[in-house]
Amino acid sequence: MNITEREQDGITIFALEGRVDSEGALDLDLALQTAVSEGKHKLVLEMDRVRYINSAGLRTLADILTQVRAGQGDLKLVNLSQRVARVFQIIGFDKFFSIYATVDEAIASF
C-alpha cells in the first residue's frame, strides 16, 4: 500500500492508499512504529482511499492506538469509506477510535 507522511501543527498525518490486508498491515505497522519511535504520538490517518481492511490491519491500528495513548497522544482517523466503517462497527472499534470527517477537524480536536 502507499503511505505518505506529512506534518502540520506538530501533528503527523498519514495518507493511506490501497489495501490494509495482511501484507498492507506490515507496511502500515512499519510506518507507524517508526513515527512512534521518533516520539511522534499525535497521529492522524487519512483513510478515504483505503478500500479494504482485515483483522491484521485492525490489530496494527489498535496496537498503535494503545502505544500513543500511553504517551499522552492519540491516533485519530479521518474519512472512513462505508465499507471500512462497517468493519470497524462489527468489531466494535468505532467506540475506541475518534473518527472525523476532515483532517482539519481531527487536528483541531487535539
Added chain:
Amino acid sequence: MTFLGELRVQARQENLRLISHFVHGVGQRLALSDRALFDLELAIEEAATNIIHHAYPGERKGHLLISASETGDFVQVTLTDWGLPLDPTKVKPFDINAPVEARIKGGMGLHFIHALMDSVERTTSAEPGQPNTLKLVKLIERAEAGQSAMSPVQELNAMRSVSEVMTSNIKLDDLLNLILSKLVSTINAERGTLYLVDEEHGELWSRVLLQDTGPLSEIRLKIGEGIAGHVAATGAVLNIPDAYADPRFNPQFDKVSGFHTRTILTAPMLNPQQKVIGVVQLLNKKDGDFTFRDERLLTAMAAQAAISIENTRLYQQEIQQQLINRELETAHSIQASFLPDRIPALAGWDIGALWCPIRSVAGDFYDFHALADGRVGVVIADVSGKGIPAALFMALSVTVLRYGMSINLPPEEVLRHANEMIISEQRSRMFATTFVGYLDPDSGEMLFACGGHNPPLWYHAATGAVDYVTAQGVAVGIFKEAEFIPARLRLEPSDIFVLYTDGITEVLNSEEEEFGEDRLEALIRQHTALPAQELADRILETINDFAAEQELSDDATLVIVKRAGGGE
C-alpha cells in the same frame, strides 16, 4: 448447484493475494454487489489466515483448497486444509466489550467470519493430516442493474478473473490473445501487438500479434529502441498521429507485412509495483486518430492486463512448485526405504540412529547388516553433493556396500569392491566417504575399514577419555587403486561409539562458529547415562539450538553404539 471454480495453493501468507483474486473472480461471475464481495473477501481471507497460522503452525506445510459454488440464492465457499484440526476448547469467544488492548490478541478473524456470513459450518478431523473443512455460505446480493453495465476496464477485469476461476492451468498465450483482442476491439483499432519484457536480455518480444501477419512471427526489440522500446523505457503512453513522420518508426515492418501503418497508440503494461512488464501497441484507429480518451483507456486496461499476466505466471509457478514438491516427497520416501527398517536388537548393546536430510533427500546414509557369523555390520557414509544427484548416488552406494557384506567380505574388501564398482559404473565423478565396521556382540571387538570418513568418536567409560578412530583409506569412488587397511578395536562395558557425518560437527551458528568435535565430546560426556536413541535425539536438538536462526546447510546422520555396563 453450480460449480464455480476451485483453487489449490500452498497454505502460505504470500498466497493470500492469489486467494483474493480468486474471490474477486467468483464475485465477478456472480455479479455480486461491492458490499457482498467485500464481505466474502474479508471472511475468506480471515479463514485462510487462520488456516495458515493455526492448521499449519511453524514449519508445518500443506495445502489449502478453496472451492466455490452457487446454490439457489446462496454462494457457498468451502476451505479445506489437511493440517492440525481446530481445538474448539482453545477458541476464546471474542469479547466485544473488552478493552482495545485485549481485543488485539485474537479471535477477531472468527468474529468477522460469523458476523459477515449467513452460515458457517466446520468439520474437524480426529487427527492431523486428515481434511478439515470450513463451509461459508452467503446470500447473493447482486449489483444493481445500473451498476452492472461494465466499463471496458471492468469487463477486462471480469474476463481475467473468470479465466482464473475457470481453470488453474490457463495457458499464458491464450490469456494474452484474449487480452489483445479485447483491447483492439474496445479501442477500435485495426491491429495490435502485445510485447513482453525479456529481462534477461533487456529486450521486448512480441508474444501475440493479432490477425495474420505473414512472415512477422516474432519481433524482438531492444528496450529503448523503436516506438515500443521507447515506451518500455519511459513507462509513458505514446500517441503518434503520423507514423511515417516519426523518426522512431521502423517502416521495415510495413514492407515485410504489406500493411500500411498510419497511427500508433502504445501503452506500457505496468504492474501494481509500477514496473513495466510489457507493452501493448495498437495500429490504425478505424475512425480518425487515437484520442486522449483512448490513451487513458488503453493505459488503464494495460495495467489490468499486467495484473492478470502476472497472476497467470504466479499460478503456473505455484503449480510447478507443487509438482516439484510432490516428486520430492516421493523421492524422500523411496530414499527412506533404502535405510534399514529397524535397528538391530543385540543383547548387551544399545544402538540408536537418526537420519536428517536438509532437503527432502540426502546424500548421507547409515546401514546395519546381520552377517552370517553373528557379527553385525555398521555403516555410515556421506555422499558428495546434495539433493537428487546425491540421493541417486546414495542408492548405488548402499547397494554395492550391501552386496559386499552379503557375500561376507571383510570390511576393507567391502570398500575395495565398492570403490571398483562405483568407478566403473558411474561417470558422474561423485564419491562417498564411508565407514564399515563389523561388531562382534560377544567380545565387543570391532573390525573396521574407513574410506575417508570423519573418524568416529569413542568414549572410554573406564577413563572418561575420548578417542577418534580411523584406518587408512580414501573416499570411495575417486582412485581406482585405492588401498584400504583394516583396523581393530574393542568396546568395553559402558563405552560409547559415535559415528556421524560432518552435518553434525560443521553446523555454524550466527557468529559463523563451527559446532565442532569439542562440543560434541562435551555433550556425550554430559549424557553418558542416556539410552542411545535419546542421546542421538539430544545431539540433533543441540545442533539445532546452536544453529538457532541459521539454517542447517548439510544433511546430518548419526549412529550411536553403546555397550551395556559391566553389571548388566
